[in-house]
Amino acid sequence: MVSHSKNASPRADAQKNRIKIKQSAITIFKNKGLEATIEEIADHANVGVGTIYRNFGSKQELANLISYEVLNEIYKKQIEVIESDFPIEEKLYKIFDTFIYLSTEYGEIHQMVLQLLTSTIEPNPLKEDWQQKLHSLYHRLVALGQKEGIFSKENTLIQEKILINTVNPMMVKEVSAILPIEEAAVTLSKFVLNGLIIRK
Template sequence: MNSHQDGSVAQPDSLVNADRPKSLRVDAQRNRARILDAAHAVFAAEGLSVRIEEIARHAGVGIGTVYRNFPTKELLFEAVIHRYQQKLVEEAESLLDFDDPGEAFFQYISRVIEEGAANKALTAAVSGTEIDMKAVATGISDQLLDVLSKLLECAQQSGSVRADIGAEQVKALIVGTLLAMEQSAGQADRSVVIVSVICDGLRARPD
C-alpha cells in the first residue's frame, strides 16, 4: 500500500472505484425512467408511428441509450403499457376502501376511459391495429381484471351497479368505448356524453 507525501495512505484503485458500479446503476435506472416517461408522452400524443429518435430527444438521452434499454420500439411500448397498467392497478386498489363503493367504481371507470381516449397509442393497442397486445404484460392485465372485479363487486353489493354484469363485460365496454371515442377525436363534449351514457347503463335500477 503506497503513502502520499503528506503521510496519508493511498487507497487501492479497487476501493476508489468501489462506488462507481452503484453510481452507474443509478444513472442507468434514471435514464430508463426518463425514456419511459418520454415514450408515454410521445406515444400518447403521436401514436405508435413515432420514431425512436423523437423519444430519445424528449428524454434527453442518445438514441443508443434508448436501444440499450429497449432493443425495439415494440419492447419499449410494452414497457410503457406495463407501467401504465400497474398505475391503474394501484389506483383501483386505493379505491377499494372508499366510503362510497358506487362512486369509487364510476370514478375509476370514467378516469380509465377519459385517460385512454386521450392516448392515441393506448387506443391503437386496444384495437390491435399496430401491435399484438396478447404479448403485452399478461400478468399485470390479470391483476387489473382482478382488482376491477373487486371494485365491481363492492359497488354491486352497495346497490349502485346492476347485478347482471361481470368484470369481463365491463372491460369489454371500456374497450368498445375507447374505440368509439377514437372516431370522435377532437369532440370533447361528445366524449363526456359517451362516458355518461356508459355509466348510466351500468347503474342499478329500482325494481
C-alpha cells in the first residue's frame, strides 16, 4: 500500500505559506499601500522572497489578489444592503458606508485599490470585474427605487450612471479628504438623493 503522507506535508506547508503571505500582505499594504515591497511582506511572513514569487508571481499580482478579495467583501456587504428591508434612502446611505468601511478598516489598501482600478494598463480584470458588480448593484437599486415610487421611471440609464459615478470608492476617498470620514457617507448620499428622488 502506498502512503500519501509524505506528499501531503509539502502541499500543506505550501498552503500555510500562501495564507501567511496573504495575511502579511494585508498588514503591510494597510500601512504602505503600493509603496510596500516584496521584501517587507516576506520579512513579516517569515518566508523567503522567492516563496512569494513562486506563489504569486509578482507584487502586482499579489496586490491585485488582495484588492479583489477586499472589493468582493465590500460587494457582499452591499448585496446584503440591497436585499434588506431598509427604505431606499437608507440603502443608499449604507452602500456609501461600505466604502467608508473600506477606508477605515483597510487603511492604505483603499488608495491601493483606487490606483489599481484606475490603472491604464490593459487588460485590467480587476477593473472589469468591479465595473460589472457596480452596474449590477445600481441597476437593482434604481429598480427598487422606481418600484417604491422614490425614483423616476424615466432616464433609468442616466440614474444608474449618476450612481456609478458618485457612489464609488474614489468619490468617498476624495470627500473624506475634505470632511471627517464619518460624515462623508451622509453628505454624499444626501447630494445623490437630491438629484434622484421625485419631489411631490
